[in-house]
Amino acid sequence: MTALTHPAGTPTWFDLSTGKPEETKAFYSALFGWTFEDQGADYGHYHRVRKGGEEIAGFMAKSPDMAGMPSMWTVYFSSDDAQADADRIRELGGNVMVEPMQVHRMGHMLVATDPTGAAFGLWQPLDFHGYTVAGAHGAPAWQEVLTRDSSGARAFYTTLFGADSDQMPGGMTYYTLKKDDVETAGIMQMDDGHWPASVPPHWMTYFAVDDIQQAVKTAEASGGTVTVTPFDSPFGTIAVLADPDGATFSVIQLKR
Template sequence: MPAYPLGAPCWADAMFPDLDAAKSFYGELLGWSFAEGSEEYGGYTQALVDGKAVAAVVPVMPGMEGQPPMWSLYLASPDLEATADKVKASGGTIAMDPMEVGPFGSMLVGLDPGGVGFCVWQAGEHPGFEKVNEPGAFCWAEVTTRDAVAADTFFPAVFGYNTQRMRDDTIDFSVWDLGAEPVLGRMKMTEDFPAEVPPHINVYFVVEDCDAAVETVKRLGGAVQFGPMGSPFGRFATVTDPQGAAFSVIDVSTTEGEMPEMD
């Protein structure tokens, strides 16, 4: 498949203290099967839907013990070093310097000025998602931050996004695009978010039935943080898995309400 353009979400993964438990949970919830973990890369294990790579799970790496599990989103770059320079020039921080991941590609980990963590991927043999916007696969993500001004300045400066602001007095929400379809949202955290919840990127996976998925999350020991709720984009809910990693599920075939106006 063609390479993802600069700034496009291209991959997601998460570290788990109990990898087998994570595989069992996501396998049942999202229908994932799993490739054999790579010993050379610390047990990194790709999740598959219909044989296509949709995400990855990995054991906690040495030196990262004790960090809470969380989903990481990767944004594409054709030139990792140039993107690293832009991150620093735009007020961000490089949390992990550019590094090669064998023949698969190269990556870095960055933070925006408001503390939102993100990864950048320059593809080699691994282009990223092989399936999106279908049940079990990634479809959307939102930069969720207390410093909306910093995010709206930083991410477009680094990745070339165009910004549209939602016309809604009850929510501070922007949409970023690359000249065509939207690629990311930006949500300002309100006082409803507990103080201990850090700024983050919320990753959405498609499910066939949001309400059924929520019941599965609860049955498997996870928790519901928000929803289910209908929207013009689909019926969605934000949940945490049994190990505490947060993400959202969305049924994109069940929509309600009018599309919001944007500026």
């Protein structure tokens, strides 16, 4: 198997912050077959999520000062220079919420919001380079930002990441970001007919599943909810789920 690489400006990691760590671990273990490895007190008991020995994502219990914040998945993009990118984010109208910080010998991270309000992270690797498998059951499959200003988001991310973008044909406004002709992420325009005003701009993480109908059944049986029932797309069948603490994500049975 060819090792995955994550050039600057492409997705490299995903992590979940949750207020119900034990219920949530049981949920994802049942749904995807994930295992969780506690990194210890030096890392704030951050967990690395693996499947079959492959790196998938990260997992952490919310600290007391985060109690009022929703549980959520965060998408991290690879960076060659987190500090320079933090400055660039501000220049482009974004906001840096967590300043660049070194995580031992693993790498440097920051968390920011784009000018439309969607949160994302950057990761400048040292010894840790991100997820190691994609497209298999329980592994990352896609990521997209949902925003009420898709043209503004497009300008921000193409400039920040040095990416190209294409608009998909069809009735909805959807752009794909590309690095070196490889599609890396999507930008979707939120409309009032599908997203209530109470839903803020956000990044959506997709995980692959072998059987979408079974995934939906397992999610419901394990304490999750189905927020969007399975529907067909040009790329596969998709459903949107929420885990036991309300963090939303998508699953996709990819067309093979």
